[in-house]
Amino acid sequence: MGGYDETPENFANNAKKFCLDGIVNMIGGCCGTTPSYIKSLWEAVKGIPPRVLPPKSDKLMLSGMQEFIMADHIKFINVGERCNISGSI
Numbered sequence: 001m002g003g004y005d006e007t008p009e010n011f012a013n014n015a016k017k018f019c020l021d022g023i024v025n026m027i028g029g030c031c032g033t034t035p036s037y038i039k040s041l042w043e044a045v046k047g048i049p050p051r052v053l054p055p056k057s058d059k060l061m062l063s064g065m066q067e068f069i070m071a072d073h074i075k076f077i078n079v080g081e082r083c084n085i086s087g088s089i
Contacts, residue, residue, distance in 0.1 A: 008037040012044035019048045 006014075018024050027045060029038050060070035062079065070077065 008034075008040035011037055012040035015041055016044040016048070019045050019051075022051050024051055 015027060027041065062068040
């Protein structure tokens with residue numbers, strides 16, 4: 001298996017920081033997450049209010065390694081995939 005060694009409490013405390021920073025829309029576990037991790041996560045975040053959504057924008061917004069917001073002065077953008085050297089041609 002994956003060999004993960006983070007405790008449920010450490011996992012929950014790290015996740016709580018993201019919630020307090022207001023960058024979490026939804027939180028939970030992944031396949032293989034045991035009930036002890038979910039319980040610790042719930043205990044850590046249950047009093048934190050939901051993330052406040054930013055106002056909607058009519059600008060084109062793209063994300064990747066960094067965000068890109070289309071501006072009126074930009075006349076052309078080329079959006080593509082990086083070269084995949086593992087061979088998905």
